[in-house]
Amino acid sequence: MPDEHYTDAGLAALYDVMNPRDSGGDYAFYLPMIMAAESVLDVGCGTGSLLHWARESGHEGRLAGLDPAEGMLAQARRRDDIEWVHGDLSTASWDGEFDFAVMTGHAFQVLLTDDELRTAFSAVFRALRPGGRFGFDTRNPAARGWERWTPENVWEAGEVRSWNDAGPFENGYVSFKTTYESPNWDAPRHSESTLRFLDVPSLNGFVEEAGLVVDEQYGYWDRSPVSDTSPEIVTIVRRPLTGSPETSP
Numbered sequence: 001m002p003d004e005h006y007t008d009a010g011l012a013a014l015y016d017v018m019n020p021r022d023s024g025g026d027y028a029f030y031l032p033m034i035m036a037a038e039s040v041l042d043v044g045c046g047t048g049s050l051l052h053w054a055r056e057s058g059h060e061g062r063l064a065g066l067d068p069a070e071g072m073l074a075q076a077r078r079r080d081d082i083e084w085v086h087g088d089l090s091t092a093s094w095d096g097e098f099d100f101a102v103m104t105g106h107a108f109q110v111l112l113t114d115d116e117l118r119t120a121f122s123a124v125f126r127a128l129r130p131g132g133r134f135g136f137d138t139r140n141p142a143a144r145g146w147e148r149w150t151p152e153n154v155w156e157a158g159e160v161r162s163w164n165d166a167g168p169f170e171n172g173y174v175s176f177k178t179t180y181e182s183p184n185w186d187a188p189r190h191s192e193s194t195l196r197f198l199d200v201p202s203l204n205g206f207v208e209e210a211g212l213v214v215d216e217q218y219g220y221w222d223r224s225p226v227s228d229t230s231p232e233i234v235t236i237v238r239r240p241l242t243g244s245p246e247t248s249p
Contacts, residue, residue: 008071011180011189015047015072018157025221026104027053029234030135035059037100041066041127043089043120043136044107048076055081066092089120094127101127103136109195112173114206121210128239133215135236140219141197142228146174159183172197200226200233212237 021027027050034040034054038061042051045065054063064083067073076084101124111117124134139145149166156162159182166176174195181188198206200217207214215238216223219230226233 008189008191011071011191013075014157014160014162014180015075018155018162021049021053024105026137026234029221030102030104031057033100033133033135033236034102037098038062039098039100040064041094041098041101043101043103043124044105044110045076045084046072046105046107048073048079048082048084050102050104051076051082052079055079062098064098089123090116092123092127094123096126096129098127099129099132101132101134103134106137106139106195108136108138109197110193112194112196117206118209121206121212125210125212125239130239130241133236133238134212135234137232137234138198138203139195140226140230140233141169141172141199143231144169145231146176149174149176151179169197198233203233203235207235207237211240213240214238 030050031053034050035057040051040054040061040063042063042065045051045067048065051063051065062083064085065076066085066087066089067076068086068088070086073084073086076082111120128134146166146169149164151163151165154161154163160180161182162178162180164176164178166174174197176193178191178193179188180190204214214235216236217226218224218232218234219226220232221234224230
């Protein structure tokens with residue numbers, strides 16, 4: 001199930017204010033790939049901001065967004081010239097329809113089990129045309145970013161304040177609680193989350209098992225290499241021109 005801050009309509013409406021397009025570097029990184037593709041699937045599209053930007057930038061082809069949280073999709077549907085699909089990769093049934101797929105905002109980290117990862121990569125493989133590519137990002141566990149998810153680091157959107165309180169890193173997972181408060185509310189609101197952190201060898205093992213091929217891999221949006229200090233693992237994989245998940249090397 002999606003976390004509360006994605007399903008709650010009021011909190012979902014705050015998402016783009018607290019996470020503007022130019023705040024992380026991921027949108028600027030992925031946008032040229034989206035604009036170069038005739039058909040694009042945004043997995044975990046959230047409020048649809050990235051696909052909105054693609055349309056605003058002149059993309060005239062097929063754009064489709066997939067998300068399990070109705071609160072976020074309500075924001076996405078402010079544009080009706082994009083396909084919006086309620087669901088996730090376990091329910092996806094596209095077959096060779098997209099030139100490019102993307103999964104931004106570390107949404108990849110909500111895939112918590114090996115089976116969920118395998119299902120996701122297999123669904124992406126099927127959704128892509130032969131030669132199509134998939135771009136996604138996950139936080140680098142070596143950078144230990146969760147140590148900065150503390151109540152001292154506050155985000156603000158108008159009169160709403162938000163902060164995280166993370167637990168320890170345990171066996172590749174971090175659980176944390178997000179608190180939202182406003183003087184206009186009777187009480188704070190809370191959302192609880194768990195994310196999975198994979199290192200490069202583990203991540204690439206799942207990619208290879210799915211029959212996909214790593215084309216590019218970076219440690220940040222400036223295309224610097226992955227290192228022990230880089231905050232990200234940004235990966236672009238490709239569906240080979242021939243083969244299937246069962247037969248590709």
